[in-house]
Amino acid sequence: MNNFYALIMAGGGGTRLWPLSRKTRPKQMLSLVEEQRTMFQVSVERLSPLMEPDYIFVVTGREHVERLSQSVPQVPVENFIVEPFGQDSGPAAALGTLHIQHRDPDAVIAVLTADHHIADQPKFRRVLSAAGELASREYIVTLGISPSFPSTGFGYIKRGEELAQIDGFQTYHSAGFTEKPDPDTAVQFLTTGLYSWNSGMFIWKAYQVLSEFARQQPTMYALLEEIKRAIGSDSYRETLDRLWPSMKKLSIDYAVMEGAKDVAVIPVDIGWSDVGSWATLFEVLAGDLNGNVSRGRGQEHIKIDTRETLVVSNRMVVTIGIEDIVIVDTDDVLLVCHRDRSQDVRQVVGKLKESGDEIHL
């Protein structure tokens, strides 16, 4: 399949792994799961047996593009598509799709994330391949993650009637997307066995998703059309900068997926994690005999009676008599947090935003 492209969405500036992730150093730039490679590098490299680097496109912010492109020299710099500023995933995915379509009007595109962990990479590539095949048959495909617990932190996709089986993967019509559920609903979802987590990974034909934009988001589509005409011309940058502020800030789910026709889902278990909190990162990493994990350059962790403790630091850390603690030690902020409370890092980030503390954000 030589019309199969990847579009890696690397614009995010999430702060859920604060204080390590910052506005200027988002999660995809961190080397956490692997010590030598950033999550973005891993996201690019795990595609390599599936497609040539030349087929990998990246959407990101102007402030990140240089660092990201230098970190994956195998990907041509012209494959980096710049958003003038973040407008959520809808406009970003559409912009990337336009560029790939400009190169290949027949393109099938896998829209992927830059900061998620996938343990089973061979299976991930196989299911992507199957999804590409299904997308060629004019389905907008979503990868549905088999839920391992009744999470209230993800949206869900319900499977409908069976579609083809491709390369061992059973595919389904989508019976609809749902928002993040309350705890009871999440338990029901798991019980039925019909729901998957919405991973944010979609596989579509360029023209098909753009016609969904035309149908569901006509105002946005008009702007996209104007941008599309400017691609490759001298006026591209000026056109983009002028029109971008008028884009509606919408997630791709809201913008088109929830209302799209011919949506399919492939439920799959690929050891996926969004690494959405320190506790989630902790689960992904292999600990020592006492469940301790240490990360960092030149890090020395001296442990006395220490269990289930995550240390992220670039210097000597001594822990004595502690358990279930996350320690994140950055240049200007130190976080010491109970493992079960790592979601509350958001509260702190919220307070810093309120108080206008840009230095620590």
Next chain:
Amino acid sequence: MNNFYALIMAGGGGTRLWPLSRKTRPKQMLSLVEEQRTMFQVSVERLSPLMEPDYIFVVTGREHVERLSQSVPQVPVENFIVEPFGQDSGPAAALGTLHIQHRDPDAVIAVLTADHHIADQPKFRRVLSAAGELASREYIVTLGISPSFPSTGFGYIKRGEELAQIDGFQTYHSAGFTEKPDPDTAVQFLTTGLYSWNSGMFIWKAYQVLSEFARQQPTMYALLEEIKRAIGSDSYRETLDRLWPSMKKLSIDYAVMEGAKDVAVIPVDIGWSDVGSWATLFEVLAGDLNGNVSRGRGQEHIKIDTRETLVVSNRMVVTIGIEDIVIVDTDDVLLVCHRDRSQDVRQVVGKLKESGDEIHL
């Protein structure tokens, strides 16, 4: 009493408050109990209503003398007596005593520590005064701290027959010093009501304690005599450096106190603490409503569900969902320790010594 002098023993390089206290920055140089003044400055200044700064002498190591003397400009620089290197408290106290005796053959000297906390300073000065009076009557006086719990970390002094009551303080003959007891013995000591902690504070007439050296430590005394003759001469430094290595490394307790005649004890409760561990420091400091204490320059401690936690840091520290934790954040080492385990810091220091890690000691 215009022959009453203080001799502050400021040579120690203890690492019990590691990683904040280091070889090059011993405990007496830290500002922990008070945020603006070091423990050494406090030790000097709490004497001021009792004696002129000119009557305060300090024994310390060559590497510390400049910094210490600059921190208490009111004390004449010539009152700083340098040990070439540490030989424990016996030789240091004897050397200081020689110098004070050189200035005032009739001197009564209060030998004091530089890194202990005393909550009730007026009472401390009153008991020192009383002890000076008793020392004038030819007793070698020890201040005995009324024990608040059966500590196994201190030596004890047993009181014997009653001596005079001076200024409201009942004084006693000493019935002997004991080493650090085992837990059962410590409980027995408390039950009898006859034992006090050995605070390391002694009050003596110069000539009287020097005759104890002459009687109990004749070899050391011969060296002391030779050093004494050189005081004030050009050959002093050379003489001291030459003889000092031959001094026996002995605590003052071993050297003379345990075998001395006419030892008296004044049991007293002055809110004394040796600040011998992070937990002990914690007890001395006043916490917020949740028992949290923060220390450090420009420190900002953001607390979510945090209780009984001590933070020593010069930057932003965020704690979430933790209790009874000590966090000590220095330039090159971070310590996170359960409050009840702060004694185990010694283990770490021991390991660093074994591995020859001078950088972190």
